[in-house]
Amino acid sequence: MGLVRRQESAADRDRWPVEQKVYRAANEPRGLKQIVLGPDDGATNFAMRVFQIDPGKSSNEEEHPHDHGVYVMRGRARVLLGTEYHEAGPGDFVWVAPDERHCFESLGPEPLQFICVVPAWGEPDARNVPPRPGSKAS
Amino acid sequence: MGLVRRQESAADRDRWPVEQKVYRAANEPRGLKQIVLGPDDGATNFAMRVFQIDPGKSSNEEEHPHDHGVYVMRGRARVLLGTEYHEAGPGDFVWVAPDERHCFESLGPEPLQFICVVPAWGEPDARNVPPRPGSKAS
Numbered sequence: 001m002g003l004v005r006r007q008e009s010a011a012d013r014d015r016w017p018v019e020q021k022v023y024r025a026a027n028e029p030r031g032l033k034q035i036v037l038g039p040d041d042g043a044t045n046f047a048m049r050v051f052q053i054d055p056g057k058s059s060n061e062e063e064h065p066h067d068h069g070v071y072v073m074r075g076r077a078r079v080l081l082g083t084e085y086h087e088a089g090p091g092d093f094v095w096v097a098p099d100e101r102h103c104f105e106s107l108g109p110e111p112l113q114f115i116c117v118v119p120a121w122g123e124p125d126a127r128n129v130p131p132r133p134g135s136k137a138s
Numbered sequence: 139m140g141l142v143r144r145q146e147s148a149a150d151r152d153r154w155p156v157e158q159k160v161y162r163a164a165n166e167p168r169g170l171k172q173i174v175l176g177p178d179d180g181a182t183n184f185a186m187r188v189f190q191i192d193p194g195k196s197s198n199e200e201e202h203p204h205d206h207g208v209y210v211m212r213g214r215a216r217v218l219l220g221t222e223y224h225e226a227g228p229g230d231f232v233w234v235a236p237d238e239r240h241c242f243e244s245l246g247p248e249p250l251q252f253i254c255v256v257p258a259w260g261e262p263d264a265r266n267v268p269p270r271p272g273s274k275a276s
Contacts, residue, residue, distance in 0.1 A: 001219070001220060001235055001238065002219040002220065002232065002233050002234045002235045002238050002240065003219070003232070003233050004217065004219075004224045004226050004230060004231070004232050005230065005231040005232070005233070006226070006229075006230045006231075007228075007229030007230055016231065036231050037207050037231055037233045041233055042233075042235060043205055043207065043233060045184070045204065045205055045256075045257035045260075046183070046184045046205075046207060046255055046257060048207045048209070048231065048255060066183065067181055067183055067184075069175050069181065069184060069186045069255070071186070071209070071253060079142065081139070081140040081141070081142075082139060082140065086142045088142050088144070090145075091144075091145030092142060092143065092144045092145055093142070093143040093144075093154065093174050093175055093186065094140065094141070094142050094143070095140050095141050095143070095175045095179055095180075095181060096140045097139055097140045097180060100139065100140050102140065115209060115253070117184055117186060117207070117255050118183075119183035119184060133271030133272060134271060
């Protein structure tokens with residue numbers, strides 16, 4: 001069954017009533033992560049996570065088989081895609097291709113907040129991660 | 139390769155530089171649809187569409203095998219999920235389960251604008267719709 005997951009307060013655009021995890025990169029706190037909709041709600045196709053990256057901090061610079069669909073809610077980002085840097089701000093979308101090197105740096109002064117969509121098999125922090133379609137493990 | 143798809147103007151929060159289609163329900167114009175990120179960009183796992191529903195109008199009341207992950211950007215919605223109605227506004231997320239009856243009504247006074255995520259095989263308006271994983275057609 002579907003659901004409505006309301007922002008907890010109009011004055012605080014940062015929280016939804018799901019677990020709030022400290023987002024770490026290089027074992028250092030960099031901000032917050034919430035899986036607002038995902039496998040633990042029954043969604044087996046995709047997950048929608050909200051990340052908040054503290055000003056001056058960056059997400060992990062990494063690559064992996066799943067892609068990312070990003071919508072910037074607030075703040076400003078310097079985005080690494082492959083070997084090129086781009087700027088993005090509120091209202092902008094970013095697509096990170098599979099296996100593409102990427103990093104989101106929060107330029108400040110306010111935190112960088114964005115929705116990041118992944119296929120459900122790409123969300124490691126869910127309790128029930130579905131197998132990747134076509135994978136041997138499935 | 140990934141990409142940044144910037145909102146075209148800070149004053150107009152409704153447009154991105156991709157095709158803008160008239161969104162119809164019951165063969166009547168109800169608003170606008172843009173596939174901001176999707177299969178035609180190379181994304182084979184999911185698509186991110188932005189819908190704008192004119193005040194007083196509704197999306198199609200329907201159900202289908204793919205689920206929807208919705209983020210309300212602006213406006214107010216009366217949302218049918220199964221047999222129950224809910225209200226949602228800016229900052230709220232809605233998950234529509236597979237095969238669940240659903241409808242989004244734009245309560246006004248401004249248009250209802252939302253991001254709607256689907257698995258890529260659930261986006262019929264893309265030129266290159268990938269097959270549903272595990273389907274006989276794939």
